[in-house]
Amino acid sequence: MGFIDSSVPEQHTIVNVGQLTPFAIGGTRLCFIHPEDSNKCIKVLREDRTPQTRRQLTKGIKKLRPVKHWDDQQKELTAYRQLLARDTPALWHHIPEFFGSVETDLGLGIVTRIYRNFDSKFPRNLEEEVPYGIDDSLKKGIADFKSWLRRELVVTRDLLPHNIIVVRDSLQHCRLMIVDGLGNSEWIPVSTWFRSFASRKIERKISKFNHRVESLLVNQ
Template sequence: MIDLSGREPFASGYNRHCYRHPDDPALCLKVLRPENIEARFQRQAWPKKALGKARINDNLQELKAHRQQAIRKLLAEQRSSLVWAHLPRFHGAVDTSLGLANVSELIIGDDGMPAETLEHYLKHQGFDQAIQDAVERFCNWLLETGILTRNLLPHNLVIAHRNGQPELFLVDGLGAPAIPDTLAAIPAWRRRYIGRRIRRFHLRINWETGDRHESWESSQKL
């Protein structure tokens, strides 16, 4: 049991808090926020409620996402370096004083602190050439590996320097929980799916760096 009492998360989303591991600061612990999970569940229509709470448990969904076919295949082929080129290394789940936590590599910046999000970078530095190149490498990696993700959001990607250049790492949003495994196994379908995620990602970057006169929901329909 890892004791997290009295510790503050270094980042928080609606569904999870993120803590540095007290015994190994190179690791991140993602802990559910059960009160928000319950509130989210109660807002759903009854047909979705009938599917249970597991589908909105981000830790369970993340565990499943790391077992997706593309990742299993690459690891079986001993190509783990390709898997972790743009993902934090994943170490499963552990018990903590705040409940089960998913454990992964903590991607850190040059200052030794948790890495800056792409959202923060775009807001303060813009979409400069270095990050344009990093985005292109990340998108090419998705197409090469066939790894499935949800919609790619800048606050779910962080920037760390590797081999003298910035690289993007997806720290949340891995997997495609609504997609059946049989469909995900079809290479042509998988490539189309990833292509749609990439096009939407570029739309989101354009919106993040634009004037935002329209909401994201409106702009993505263009």
């Protein structure tokens, strides 16, 4: 049986990131290099994108939804924890390794691995990468990613090119990682009962993803 020593106070260390320069700024979050481990990334919500601010900006009946409805940060954490519980190593081939959450001076932070290219530069996301053209390594990277989606049945939000990074392990090889888009009402724990349902959903997502990638090529 577990034993909790109540004489040891729980540690609530706050990680200070507010004074740091983010390595990436998304539409919703700031991404910082973890000040204690440069291989890890801490993501916090931008001040203008907190659940409270988003609710204030919403008009009409939708405003009555509880604050947690707008809390994508919390939804993503829940999704990461559900994925961990599935205990399937292959799941993590295209999803960043997850190290839990931390309290920061800018609110709740999600901690994951930071991915870098073989030359230690930050990877570009697909929206930035595709306009340079799809070489053989990227073609293979995209194909591997789609096979993995079909095999592991990871149901995510829409597969948006700016939420998928292209990690170049070498000049000849790259790996796609979904850095954002886990966790929303569509996410369902896939058991064998749901396989065909999940497969159909994933095929629809892949088909939309293909169109998005093609349109990035056309617009180059």
